[in-house]
Amino acid sequence: MSTAPVALDVLKNSPSASSKPAIELDPRTYRRGLSCVHCGLCLPACPTYTQTGNEADSPRGRIQMMLGLADGRIELTDSVKKHLDLCLDCRGCETACPSSVVYHELIEDTRAKFAQLTKPTAQGRFMQWIFFHIFVHPTRLKLALLPARLMQKIGLYALLRKAGLFNILPMQLRKMEQMLPSSGPLWPKRLPEHSRAGGMDTVLKMLNPATRADVTKPKVTVGFFAGCIGSVMFDKVNRQAVELLAACGADVYAAPMQKCCGAIHHHNGAHHPAEELAKRNIDAFLPKDGPQVDYIVSNIAGCGAMLKEYDFLLRDDKEYADRAKEFSKRVRDVSEVLAQLGLPKMNHTVNETITYHDACHLAHAQKVTEAPRKLLASVPGLKMIPLPESDICCGAAGTYNLTQPVMATELAERKLKNIAATHASICATGNVGCQMHIQSQAHARHQELKVVHPVEILHRAVFGSK
Secondary structure, eight states: OOOOOOOOHHHHHOOOSSOSSSSOOOHHHHHHHTTTOOOOOGOOOOHHHHOOOGGGSSHHHHHHHHHHHHTSOOOOOOOHHHHHOOOOOHHHHHOTTTTTTOOOHHHHHHHHHHHHHHOOOHHHHHHHHHIIIIITOOHHHHHHHHHHHHHHHHHHHHHHHTTTGGGGOOHHHHHHHSSSSSOSSHHHOOOOOOEEEETOHHHHHHSSSSHHHHTTTTTTTEEEOOOHHHEEEEETHHHHHHHHHHTTEEEEOOOOTTOSSOOOOOOOOTTHHHHHHHHHHHHSSOTTTSOOOOOESEEEEEHHHEEEEEEHTTTTOOTTTHHHHHHHHHHEEHHHHHHHHOOOOOOSSSOEEEEOOOOOOHHTTSEEEEEHHHHHHTTTTEEEEOOOOSSOOOSOOTTTTHHHHHHHHHEEEEEEEEHHHTOOOOEEEEEEEEEEEEHHHHHHHOOEEEEOHHHHHHHHHHHOOO
């Protein structure tokens, strides 16, 4: 373990650096980097470093590059940008760091400056258009997926895949196609705006009379955040989460005016649109003159992590800063609320062997690791096998698997090898991005595996198969 300052080829071989900074970081963000003592404890926690062995692909190496850019010691070359772009922003280094370096603020501020200073390639502009104008708008995403869903319904899509027709697509688009779940509704419906504790007919019918009486009086009121991609790709999981929350005694409010969490914009350097989305969500769930929810609940790790960052995102906004702090304090992962409220009696045995993958933005960003495991361990008949490197990123990382498909695939392969070592037939994970990425790569390598959200297993234990 080295304690000396990091020597990087990318620093030594940089073109003649001037005193003028290549980027200007927010002074508060810059100070985050000064906390790094170069101890190296982050190295084994960094997925890209453990894959490449290159110091420039490690957290401390990237911190040196970012500080060098801000100090004017190095210039923004293609090589520097390549190493920084390869970062997953998984925040595993933050969990490992003894100096509490808040690394993600550094990389996100740096990427925002890159977006202002550099022009993306034609393919990069196309991918950004998809991210910012399709992915984050559920209605547009439904329309974009409708032809594929229709072909899936009639069996044509599977034939096109088998024939290898999609292999002619550019790698990024091929990866996007590969991640499409093999089935889903033609047009997912909106969640009901209000779902009262024990008041949902479907819930009441499935619970026994003794349990029904326990959930008629609400214990808490939660605002349910559906997510833009989650509400389209994993509509069933959202509905199951709402049913479980109601069965646990929560009144559930799915704010009709809620928007994308802003993570896709924020992590791709578009901070202003992310701020505007944050304001709309604060208005939707915590209106100035309206009813207040006790918690804002998400079952998507990436969304939940972003929602918890609203206080940071809007810290300089005079109108929203205080409300953003209050909003962030109320954000919870669905597993935390279910564990707090207590699940109804699980009358249905789930005879499965599973393993659990820690989604990065649940384990490292939200620091939630115990609640999902505790809930799953309580399921009758379920056998849980520990997953080696469970908290190492699978390569999904939001849109990373589309912008960096080679590294994303390598990390998925690594994750799948560890899953295979457990001999589990099911992998549970609390993030839709992880779920799509791991599942699609398992299909690609013909590995028998079903990837599910913990909510799906809990719902099965409480209500039975549907």
